[in-house]
Amino acid sequence: GDGGVVLLSGLQVLDLSSNGMGGVGLQALFTAVLQAGQRLQLRDLDLSHNHLGGVAMEAVARVARRGLITRVTRLNLNSCQIEASGGLALAAALAPTNRLPEGGCPALLTLSLGCNRLMNQGTAALCEALRRGGAPGLTRLTLNGNGIRDDGATALAAAVTQVGDG
Helix, strand or coil, X not given: CHHHHHHHXXXXXXXXXXXXCEHHHHHHHHHHHHHHCCCCCCCXXXXXXXXXXXXXXXXXXXXXXXXXXXXXXXXXXXXXXXXXXXXXXXXXXXXXXXCCCCCCCCCXXXXXXXXXECHXXXXXXXXXXXXXXXXXXXXXXXXXXXXXCHHHHHXXXXXXXXXXXX
16 A cells, blocks of 8 residues: 555665566556655665566556656666667657756666567667766766667767766
């Protein structure tokens, strides 16, 4: 019920890493947060080493676009089986909007996406969201093991150049 969401609303660190959780479980958690409409106080969210995939990234994006996880400074999504479609959803979460000019995670400093399968498409979308001003304070971005080739590296270079010029 709603009591659980009230309890979660005060948490600053939530580590759900290495639980074998799938996208359905995370989607259920974030759906409860959306229904309660409460902004979470989370600063550190570790979902690494779970089987999250694109379904979970859609759930993260919905919560972020509603402005409910704006205080997150560290988001660990290493080894979560996130493919290009999940990268697109995450990019939508980070991208600036009229309501959220610094995106859904404006306090984000560290984003860890290592050992997923973002490939060029997911990487390019993510970089475009950052280039447009999403997560403006980002100081660490981990993308190792994502099948990023020349096109993805070119998108990253454009984001780095744009941020450096801003």
